[in-house]
Amino acid sequence: MRKRTLKRGLTAFWWLTLAFLYLPLAVVVLFSFNASNSAATFTGISLRWYHRLLGNEEILSAFANSMVLAIVSSVIALVIGCLIGYGMYRHRHRKLGWLIVLIYLPIVLPDIVFGISEMAFFVQVHRLTGLLQPGLPTMIIAHVTFQVPFVALIVYSRFVGLDPTLFEAAKDLYATPAKRAVHFMLPTIKPALISAFFLSFTLSVDDFVISFFTAGPESATLPIYIWGAIKKGVSPEINAIATLMIGAVAIAAIISLVFSRRRPA
Amino acid sequence: MNDTLIADAADAQVRRTATVESAREASAIQMQGLHKRFGRDTVALDGVDLTIQAGEFFTLLGPSGCGKTTLLRILAGLEEADDGRLAIGGRDVTEVPPHRRSVNTVFQSYALFPHLSVRENLAFGLKMRGMPPEEREARVAKIAEFIQLGDLVDRRVDQLSGGQRQRIALARALVCEPDVLLLDEPLSALDAGLRSQLQVELLRVQKRLGMTFVFVTHDQQEAMVMSDRIAVLNGGVIQQVGAPREVYEHPANAFVARFMGHDNLYPVSARSGNRLTTPLGELIAEAPGEGGLLLIRPETLDLLPGEVVGDNHLPATVAERLYRGSHAEYRLEIGETTLQATLNNRGRRLPEVGDRVTVTVAPEDLATLSE
Amino acid sequence: MSYSGVVPSARSRAMVRESRHLLFTVAPGATWIVIFLVLPSAYLMGVAFMTNGPYGLPEMPLSLESFRRLAGFGFLGWSPGNLYTLLRSLWQTLVSTGLVVLVAYPIAYYITTCREKWRPIMLLLVVVPSWTNQVIRTFGWMNLLAPGTPLSELAEALGLISANMGLYPSNFAVTLGLVYNFLPFMVLPLYAAFEKLDTAQVEAAQDLYASPVRAFWHAVFPQTLPGLLAGIVLVAIPAFGMYVIPELLGGGKGMMLGNLVANQFAGASNWPLGAAGAILMLIATFVGLFAMRRIGKRLGGGEEVVI
Numbered sequence: 001m002r003k004r005t006l007k008r009g010l011t012a013f014w015w016l017t018l019a020f021l022y023l024p025l026a027v028v029v030l031f032s033f034n035a036s037n038s039a040a041t042f043t044g045i046s047l048r049w050y051h052r053l054l055g056n057e058e059i060l061s062a063f064a065n066s067m068v069l070a071i072v073s074s075v076i077a078l079v080i081g082c083l084i085g086y087g088m089y090r091h092r093h094r095k096l097g098w099l100i101v102l103i104y105l106p107i108v109l110p111d112i113v114f115g116i117s118e119m120a121f122f123v124q125v126h127r128l129t130g131l132l133q134p135g136l137p138t139m140i141i142a143h144v145t146f147q148v149p150f151v152a153l154i155v156y157s158r159f160v161g162l163d164p165t166l167f168e169a170a171k172d173l174y175a176t177p178a179k180r181a182v183h184f185m186l187p188t189i190k191p192a193l194i195s196a197f198f199l200s201f202t203l204s205v206d207d208f209v210i211s212f213f214t215a216g217p218e219s220a221t222l223p224i225y226i227w228g229a230i231k232k233g234v235s236p237e238i239n240a241i242a243t244l245m246i247g248a249v250a251i252a253a254i255i256s257l258v259f260s261r262r263r264p265a
Numbered sequence: 266m267n268d269t270l271i272a273d274a275a276d277a278q279v280r281r282t283a284t285v286e287s288a289r290e291a292s293a294i295q296m297q298g299l300h301k302r303f304g305r306d307t308v309a310l311d312g313v314d315l316t317i318q319a320g321e322f323f324t325l326l327g328p329s330g331c332g333k334t335t336l337l338r339i340l341a342g343l344e345e346a347d348d349g350r351l352a353i354g355g356r357d358v359t360e361v362p363p364h365r366r367s368v369n370t371v372f373q374s375y376a377l378f379p380h381l382s383v384r385e386n387l388a389f390g391l392k393m394r395g396m397p398p399e400e401r402e403a404r405v406a407k408i409a410e411f412i413q414l415g416d417l418v419d420r421r422v423d424q425l426s427g428g429q430r431q432r433i434a435l436a437r438a439l440v441c442e443p444d445v446l447l448l449d450e451p452l453s454a455l456d457a458g459l460r461s462q463l464q465v466e467l468l469r470v471q472k473r474l475g476m477t478f479v480f481v482t483h484d485q486q487e488a489m490v491m492s493d494r495i496a497v498l499n500g501g502v503i504q505q506v507g508a509p510r511e512v513y514e515h516p517a518n519a520f521v522a523r524f525m526g527h528d529n530l531y532p533v534s535a536r537s538g539n540r541l542t543t544p545l546g547e548l549i550a551e552a553p554g555e556g557g558l559l560l561i562r563p564e565t566l567d568l569l570p571g572e573v574v575g576d577n578h579l580p581a582t583v584a585e586r587l588y589r590g591s592h593a594e595y596r597l598e599i600g601e602t603t604l605q606a607t608l609n610n611r612g613r614r615l616p617e618v619g620d621r622v623t624v625t626v627a628p629e630d631l632a633t634l635s636e
Numbered sequence: 637m638s639y640s641g642v643v644p645s646a647r648s649r650a651m652v653r654e655s656r657h658l659l660f661t662v663a664p665g666a667t668w669i670v671i672f673l674v675l676p677s678a679y680l681m682g683v684a685f686m687t688n689g690p691y692g693l694p695e696m697p698l699s700l701e702s703f704r705r706l707a708g709f710g711f712l713g714w715s716p717g718n719l720y721t722l723l724r725s726l727w728q729t730l731v732s733t734g735l736v737v738l739v740a741y742p743i744a745y746y747i748t749t750c751r752e753k754w755r756p757i758m759l760l761l762v763v764v765p766s767w768t769n770q771v772i773r774t775f776g777w778m779n780l781l782a783p784g785t786p787l788s789e790l791a792e793a794l795g796l797i798s799a800n801m802g803l804y805p806s807n808f809a810v811t812l813g814l815v816y817n818f819l820p821f822m823v824l825p826l827y828a829a830f831e832k833l834d835t836a837q838v839e840a841a842q843d844l845y846a847s848p849v850r851a852f853w854h855a856v857f858p859q860t861l862p863g864l865l866a867g868i869v870l871v872a873i874p875a876f877g878m879y880v881i882p883e884l885l886g887g888g889k890g891m892m893l894g895n896l897v898a899n900q901f902a903g904a905s906n907w908p909l910g911a912a913g914a915i916l917m918l919i920a921t922f923v924g925l926f927a928m929r930r931i932g933k934r935l936g937g938g939e940e941v942v943i
Contacts, residue, residue, distance in 0.1 A: 010746040014758075017743055020816070021765045024776025031779060041784075080665045087661030091654070099662060102669050110877030110921060112894045113677070113914045116901050120683060120911075121676030145672045148665050168343050169376035171363040173390035173441065183393065187380045208771050209879050213901065223771045230775055230884065239779075242772040249767045257760055347647055 025246055032239035049240035059241060062225035066205060069136060069221060073143035074200035078193065080144070081151025081200075086185070088152065089159035103149045115213035118142045122214060135216030142214040143207065147200040154199065158192035202252070205245075291319040291477050292354030292367075292444035294340065299349035301335050301501075309335040310346070311501035317479060317494075322471050324480045324488040327498035328524065333481045336498070337447050340479060342366045354444045364393070369438035370447040373454070375430045377422045383433055384418045390441040408440040412470070428459045435467070439474070446471075448480045452487065464490055485525050489513060497521045514562070519636050522560055528605050529561040533633060541633070544602040549576050550631035558634050565630035566606040568595070568616055573623040583620045597624060677918075684911035694907045702908035706916070718896065722916075725893040728807070729876045732814035736822045736871050737864065739815065744826035744863075748833070759827065766820045774813055774884045781809050781885070805887025813881040818874070822867035829863025862932060869928045876924075877917050893917060 035044035053059055084103070088096060106114065118138070125132045132138055170184040186193075208223040215224055222241065229238050294317040301310040310332045317323045325333040338344040339351065342363030351359045358366055369390065377386050384405060391401045409418050412432055417425065425433065431451055438446055451467075452460045468491050471478045482488050488495050489509040497504045497512060497520075505517035516522035519530060533556075535542040539549050543559050550559075572580055581604065585596035593615050595606040606624065608615065616622050684702055689695035708718045747758045765773065780787055783802030791797050803809055833856065841855030842848070879894035886892070893913055900910025 007749065010742055010749070013742055014746050017739060017819075018761060021762065021819070024773055024780055024816070025765060025768065027779045028772065028776045080668060083661045084665035087658055090661070091658045094658070099666060102666055102674070106669065106673055108873070108921060108925060109673070109677070110874060110894070110917050112877050112879045112897055113680070113917055114673070116897065116910060116914060117676035117680040118672070119901060120907065121672075121679050124679065141672050145669060148668065152665065163374050163376055165372045165374050165376040166378060168341075168363070169370070169372060169378070170389075171343065172341055172368070172370045173437070174364045174393040175389075176364055176393075179393055183389070184378065188378070190380070202767060206767065206769055208769060213898075223769045226769075226771050226775070230771070230778070238775065242769075242775060245772060246768050249764060252767065253760055253764045257757065345647075345650055 028239050029243045029246060031236060032243040034236060034239070037236045049236045052237050053240050053244075056237065058220075059222070059225060059237075062220050062222045065136065065219055066221040066223075069139050069143060069211070069219075070201045070204035073140045073147060073204050074197050076140070077144045077147035077151050077200050078197055081148040081196065082155050082189075082193065084148065084152040085155025086159065088156045092160075103152055106146045106149050111207075111209040114146065115142075115210040118145075118210065119213040133216065134214060134219075136219045138214045138216070139211055139219060139221075142210050143204045146207075146210065147203055150199055150203065151196040154192050154196040155189060158189045162188065198252070291475050293317060293319040294445060294477065294479070295350075295352040296336075297350045299336070299339060299346045299351065301332075301339065301344065301346050308501050310339075313349070313501070313503055315496060315503060315506065317477060319477055320475045322468070322478045322480065322491060322493045324482060324492040324495045325498060326482060326485060326488040326495050326524070328483055331498040332501040333483075333498050334449060335501075337370075337449055337479060337481045340445065341368055341370045341447050343370075367441075367444040368447060369441050369443040369445075370449060371431075371434045371438050371451045373450045375434040375451075377425075377430055377433060377437070379422055381422070383414075383420050383422060383425070386422065386433060387418065387437050387440055389437065394441070404440055408436045412436045412439070427455055428463065431455065431463060432466075435470070439470070439476075443476075445477045445479060448478060450481055450483070453482070453484075460487075467491065485513075497524060499524075515632060516560065516634055518634055519558055522558075522634060527560055527562065529563060531559045531561070531602070533557055533559050539628070541631075545599050545604065546579050548579075548626070548631060549628045550633070551628040553631065554633045556633035556635040558636060560632055560634055561604065561626060562630065563594070563605045563607040564609075565626055566604075566608075567625045568597075568606060568608060569623040569625060570614070570616065570620070571623065572621065573625075575625075577626050577628060579624045581622055581624050583616050583618050583622060586615070586618055588615070597622070599624070680911050680914055681918075683907050684915050686908050688906045688908050694911075702906070702912040705906070705909045706912045721891050721896050722893060724807070724891070725876055728810055728814060728878075728882075728892060729872050732811050732818065732875055733868060733872045735811070735815045736818050737867070740819055740822035740826055740867065741860075741864075744823050744830050747823075747827055748830040759824070762823050763820045766817070770817065770880050771884075773817065774881055777809065777813055777816065778804060778884060781812075804885050805890055807886065807890050809885035810882045810890045810892070813885045814875050814878065817878075817881060818871040821870040825863040825866040825870065826860060827863075829860040833859050865928050865932050869925060873921050873924050876920055 030042060032049055033045045033047070034042050035046040035048070084099075088099065088103075118141075119134075122132045122134055122138045126134070132141075166184070166188070167180070170180045175183060205222075208227065211221050212224055212227065215221070220228070222245065226238055226241065229235055294315075296313055296315045299310050299313040302308055313332075313336060325336055327333045335344060339346050340353070342358070342361060346359065349359075350357060353366070353368060377383075378389065381389065387405045387408065388401045391404055396404070405418070409415075412435065414432065414436060417429055417433065422430070422433075431454075434451070448467075452463055455463065464487060467478075480488075480491060489512075492509055494506060494508055495512050496506045497517075499520050505512055505521045507515075512521065513525050516525055516527065522530060531543040531545060533541045533543055536553065539551070539553060541548050541550060541553055541559055548559065553559075568581075569578075579599055581597040581599045583595060584598045584603065587594040590610065592607055592609050595608065595616070597604045597606055604624065683694045685698050685700065686694035687697060687699050687701060706718055708714050708716055743762070747755055747762075750758060779785070781803035782788065785802070788797070788802045791803055792801075797803065797806075837859070838851065838855045841851040844851075876892075877894050878892060879898050882890050882892040882895055883898075886895075893916065897910045897913035897917065900906045900913070
């Protein structure tokens with residue numbers, strides 16, 4: 001009897017929490033279709049803010065910057081992180097404490113410390129050498145730095161989950177080192193590489209603080225643009241662009257659900 | 266030194282038939298002075314000299330940690346010996362990496378590639394060797410027929426049972442037509458029934474191909490059933506090499522005797538000619554040898570009811586009897602000493618626990634060995 | 637019969653080969669992190685001990701001036717502003733972490749009581765909001781808490797805030813934003829702990845202790861502690877250094893350490909002061925990590941407190 005009341009209470013709490021989690025997003029989506037530019041009252045459905053988006057070159061270029069940044073940094077991080085992940089696996093019996101510390105450093109460092117360190121460093125290097133002017137390249141460098149550990153850990157854990165004799169079987173079946181990489185290792189860790197790429201991509205698109213401090217005047221990404229727009233005073237256009245980003249996340253969520261369904265456990 | 270090693274190996278070449286029409290030579294294996302340490306203190310192999318004949322079903326037998334798997338891995342090239350030489354088929358391969366050795370392995374965990382289908386697993390080695398696709402397919406089809414894989418080739422690896430995986434792993438290694446096939450406890454993960462069925466199948470395959478098989482196991486029954494010859498290892502050292510009967514009936518030392526399942530080992534306290542004094546009493550052996558331990562195999566004993574006096578007749582009491590249908594196992598007490606005996610069930614009366622009996626053994630069945 | 641000439645080289649050759657392989661795989665990433673993170677952080681730490689130049693850039697000589705400034709000593713004597721910011725950061729971290737635990741604990745438990753096929757979906761539902769950009773999520777709360785919105789009017793009607801003030805900007809809004817932001821980070825490790833829960837122990841405890849409260853305290857809670865600790869690390873450390881949420885929801889009176897630091901690099905331009913704040917944040921981070929590891933190890937669940 002008491003057990004059932006507990007369960008009912010928990011169910012109610014669950015739905016309340018879900019409401020808490022989705023209310024802010026729902027408000028953004030709802031007001032993106034608001035006919036008036038009031039942030040408090042909904043007066044009717046219209047797509048005027050979406051029409052405005054298409055004409056806003058700043059937003060379009062911010063979108064392009066976000067995409068270039070996310071894709072380029074994820075690809076670089078995938079290559080570097082994959083190598084580290086394999087190295088960590090292959091030499092896991094050695095003392096690699098220093099490497100573990102190095103890999104966890106970008107993960108545990110607070111965003112803000114990460115961002116200002118990079119900024120201070122890039123500014124000084126630029127002053128002294130003329131290289132690394134703040135802009136997309138510096139942002140890419142910073143993003144790769146925080147993506148690499150995640151890629152490395154995903155790849156590493158995939159390798160650890162494999163039967164180690166598979167590596168020996170590949171050798172035994174006449175695969176040269178290069179062929180082992182192409183015909184055995186890469187295909188075997190392909191799922192890990194895909195999820196590492198998507199995680200890196202998400203981390204990059206999601207990031208605001210580190211991008212904010214490493215960006216140059218021409219390289220604003222979508223979050224930086226939105227930030228600026230909020231600071232200047234709320235415009236309903238932000239609701240529209242934010243809704244599009246929420247929509248992208250929702251699609252990603254559905255894809256990941258379908259993926260996890262298809263492969264049991 | 267190396268030249269003689271290689272010349273010996275070349276002499277030992279024997280014709281064998283292969284899965285494909287073209288007959289190939291079976292290969293002998295020569296090992297000389299193989300040493301292997303892990304870390305600073307763990308000695309895995311301590312000077313192994315061994316010759317495996319071409320076309321032989323050869324078993325490396327021993328308890329875990331005896332070095333048998335290390336030896337197999339050195340044959341495969343997966344491990345490099347610290348010292349010593351290795352020749353396969355007359356070629357010195359001591360420093361040849363595994364992917365350039367014509368040797369294939371059936372791994373204990375089978376190690377089938379999860380990202381490939383069964384068919385792709387079978388073709389993997391051929392593909393790595395650069396064989397064109399049509400030829401690969403023909404070879405795979407042939408091996409599938411030979412091992413009778415049936416429709417297994419079209420399955421995914423995760424749809425296979427343990428026994429099926431084992432057969433695929435065997436086929437994957439055989440399809441490459443290696444000079445030597447290595448098998449690392451390939452049956453240990455299977456249940457007893459399937460295991461004996463696959464033992465027979467494996468033996469048949471080996472005899473039909475005439476390929477040199479090197480088999481690793483810790484199960485002495487399995488070793489005796491399958492092998493042409495057995496090498497018993499302990500502590501990285503070969504204790505004895507010989508045919509199954511030789512190893513079982515004439516173990517070289519107490520370790521081999523115990524490992525082959527013998528419990529009836531008694532110290533010889535005095536001897537005069539053929540007469541040996543043991544805790545059981547005085548026994549006459551036909552050819553006692555020089556060792557200080559007397560081995561009595563349980564199945565060579567006979568039990569007579571009541572007390573019968575004579576040479577090699579020992580009075581005993583039945584302490585325990587395990588009835589096994591085809592035979593019965595006895596634990597007998599002779600004074601303070603116990604003795605195991607096995608009696609075939611030929612329909613005679615089987616002595617009961619508590620019976621006074623007389624144990625007899627023929628002088629030619631007694632031999633001594635050293636500690 | 638002796639090959640002693642070849643003996644040592646087989647081993648050492650293999651070792652050289654392995655070391656070269658380690659270098660080849662690990663060097664690019666390790667070098668990258670060293671150049672683009674270790675070096676910059678080291679530089680930042682150095683900056684904290686330099687003097688603020690006229691353009692906000694660090695200059696020689698070395699001094700502890702920025703730490704004095706951080707503690708509130710300025711040109712005009714001591715003022716409590718920075719200290720308030722520090723205390724506020726600590727307070728917000730403690731309160732929001734506590735609230736996150738209170739919400740996440742029953743949620744994580746509830747998910748484990750549901751049918752197995754629903755659990756991944758439920759977890760996904762909890763996690764998905766955190767996939768959207770932090771700025772957007774916080775913007776959503778700005779919309780919800782602004783003056784004139786239903787929530788603000790409700791609070792006004794209840795007399796919690798004065799008329800036309802709205803629920804944001806305020807410290808309350810910052811706490812809410814933090815809880816919202818970090819909830820998934822607590823639910824996930826707790827869920828993992830609940831899923832591994834040894835139910836036999838719970839049943840034995842129900843047998844032995846009779847009262848459900850005591851059964852929970854003796855059998856359930858200790859088993860979830862590793863997950864709880866992992867969650868606390870994942871929430872408290874980033875919460876302490878949070879920048880976006882207090883900047884957008886807090887206003888001038890809701891500033892936290894992250895804003896103090898960031899402002900020295902953006903508007904106010906006093907790099908050494910900002911760097912000193914960053915050092916404080918780093919110390920807090922590593923003390924927090926270290927403490928959790930120690931506690932985690934003593935509980936015997938050490939490996940789970942690894943982030």
